[in-house]
Amino acid sequence: MNALAPLDAAELLARVAEQISPALRAHVVVVGSIAAAWAFRDVSGTDAVATKDIDLLLRPAVDAVTTATSLGRMWLDEGWQPQFTHGRRPGTDATPDDDLPALRLRPPGDKTGWFVELLGEAPPDQITRKHWRRFATGLGAFALPSFRYLCVAVHRPDDTEFGLRVARPARMALAHLLEHAEPDTTPIAGLPGQPPRFVKDLGRAVALWWLAQQQSPLADRQWLAEWHETLSALYPDQVALLKTAAARGVAHLVDHLRAAHAIALNSLLAAHGTTLQAYARAHASLGELVERI
Amino acid sequence: MDLPLRRTLHQLRNTRDLRAEILSLAASLLVTRAGGELIVTDPVISPATVRREWQQLLPALAADLRGRMTLVIEPPAARIGEKRSDYDIGGILQQLQKPNYRFEILRQLLRADLGDAGPQSVKTLLDAIGASQTPIRAALAELIEAGIVRRRGRYVGVRAEEISAELLAKLRAAPQILRYRFERGAQIKPPAVLLQRALALLGPSAPAGWQDLALSGVAVARADVAEFDLLGLPRLDLLVQLPRTAQTFDPALLRRLDDGLEPEPSLLATAPVVVTVARADAALLRDAPVDGARSARSVDVYLSLLEQGLAAQALQYAKAVRA
Numbered sequence: 001m002n003a004l005a006p007l008d009a010a011e012l013l014a015r016v017a018e019q020i021s022p023a024l025r026a027h028v029v030v031v032g033s034i035a036a037a038w039a040f041r042d043v044s045g046t047d048a049v050a051t052k053d054i055d056l057l058l059r060p061a062v063d064a065v066t067t068a069t070s071l072g073r074m075w076l077d078e079g080w081q082p083q084f085t086h087g088r089r090p091g092t093d094a095t096p097d098d099d100l101p102a103l104r105l106r107p108p109g110d111k112t113g114w115f116v117e118l119l120g121e122a123p124p125d126q127i128t129r130k131h132w133r134r135f136a137t138g139l140g141a142f143a144l145p146s147f148r149y150l151c152v153a154v155h156r157p158d159d160t161e162f163g164l165r166v167a168r169p170a171r172m173a174l175a176h177l178l179e180h181a182e183p184d185t186t187p188i189a190g191l192p193g194q195p196p197r198f199v200k201d202l203g204r205a206v207a208l209w210w211l212a213q214q215q216s217p218l219a220d221r222q223w224l225a226e227w228h229e230t231l232s233a234l235y236p237d238q239v240a241l242l243k244t245a246a247a248r249g250v251a252h253l254v255d256h257l258r259a260a261h262a263i264a265l266n267s268l269l270a271a272h273g274t275t276l277q278a279y280a281r282a283h284a285s286l287g288e289l290v291e292r293i
Numbered sequence: 294m295d296l297p298l299r300r301t302l303h304q305l306r307n308t309r310d311l312r313a314e315i316l317s318l319a320a321s322l323l324v325t326r327a328g329g330e331l332i333v334t335d336p337v338i339s340p341a342t343v344r345r346e347w348q349q350l351l352p353a354l355a356a357d358l359r360g361r362m363t364l365v366i367e368p369p370a371a372r373i374g375e376k377r378s379d380y381d382i383g384g385i386l387q388q389l390q391k392p393n394y395r396f397e398i399l400r401q402l403l404r405a406d407l408g409d410a411g412p413q414s415v416k417t418l419l420d421a422i423g424a425s426q427t428p429i430r431a432a433l434a435e436l437i438e439a440g441i442v443r444r445r446g447r448y449v450g451v452r453a454e455e456i457s458a459e460l461l462a463k464l465r466a467a468p469q470i471l472r473y474r475f476e477r478g479a480q481i482k483p484p485a486v487l488l489q490r491a492l493a494l495l496g497p498s499a500p501a502g503w504q505d506l507a508l509s510g511v512a513v514a515r516a517d518v519a520e521f522d523l524l525g526l527p528r529l530d531l532l533v534q535l536p537r538t539a540q541t542f543d544p545a546l547l548r549r550l551d552d553g554l555e556p557e558p559s560l561l562a563t564a565p566v567v568v569t570v571a572r573a574d575a576a577l578l579r580d581a582p583v584d585g586a587r588s589a590r591s592v593d594v595y596l597s598l599l600e601q602g603l604a605a606q607a608l609q610y611a612k613a614v615r616a
Binding site: 210213214216217218220221272273275277278281282 | 476477478479480490491493494500548549550552553
């Protein structure tokens, strides 16, 4: 697990944007913790993030590999340092795509320890939960992971003053709910107790919803409007089906709230000390919100 | 026969809350002949401690009251799956007292007084409150006998300056007041922040349940009277206008203000959010909202100032709104 030192969201976004040419910024959407910290920067304590990985989604899907290749080469040439987990190293022509590492790079000379991780928008025909696409760098081959419902998370992102676009919390939460309608039970090796992936992701959806309610007493209207718009735009013929899927996602967490809460307290909710009781209420009301889609 | 009043304490953690709830229940029984039941569900402290506290405190109450009070201790209900006893998510409704017609009469007469409308006919009172004649006439007779309401022929009236919080309590003419505190572990928001959130909820497109609520207290007084003599906002005051037949109030409504708000059982503890319950048929809300938010009229603002001990400011307010 990464050392958890709070970093300022705006400062991080500015630093990342500096490292991406203006031409490429249009193809990048920031997702994950930093996107949440940015969206909730007006909620006391949430402007700082207790995470150091900055997830950059590259799009459109058809150009994602090309963009990853350009960014990877440019950053490696500038002396960025690759980060490897689980003993994975850059692959060769013989390495299967699924065994390739994702490209995680730390900028040279930065002492705060943040790094970027590249993700790709899923191709429209992707059915599997996760798909790896190979791309080459001077160090060897890496893979660009694509998650099935990340297109939901990055639909109509917010513009920022830094030229980067940032995913909105309501859509990130919906993406998690849809992704785990059939829960991904893969253990997360980097977390204590190695909880299943769905506990972390669905728990994050609950944390985002709790923060949204802190930000506005009318958050439910905003989230519902965004969910309606997103589902209607991306899946116009499947709204009812996906509503049911999202409800299943919420339900899967019901017996794992304690674990999800513990994970959230070390990430998105680190500054808030949200009680388990409040977290459980947020889970219940998130379920009610899904029912209102 | 009157329905019994029921109060529920879920996962009681200390005797302080228990004592406060016992006293609160006793106070509620002053205005009714009904019995009162205190239900303690799944207490964190031992049932023996709950019973001992009950037995120690009850002798301090009037015999008429304690004779009508009962204690019920319920064990935790069997739950399926993960044990969740330490994060119950609530859902318990708050019991409402029967309408207090002494209060409703004084409220109507105070409204007339502050609006310089003078004494009111009994028929006007009956129409505004909406209840049957018998209980209203009985309550009016008691207020006249107490000397607080003055009769002039067929008309009755009060002077705002002659009303005090102590007098209302003594005459059992105080409204039901629901208090809310921050639950343990919740991040505390100052009243000014709660006010900003309330303004969003009290606009023209209020969410479900909030159409019955209105802003009251110091926030409205300050908007009404520029020279109002109080800096800061000591608490957030709301008024809820409920039908006379309503028996419960859902405290989950208040969670829109802040997720950490829960009912405060103590009548004496300082509460960051206070909701006054009004039960008359005629809704006394502003035609023109304050800061875009639905707001209580001056009579309820005046009463809320009195209730929170701001007697001098209440008098200043009354004088200013009459002018």
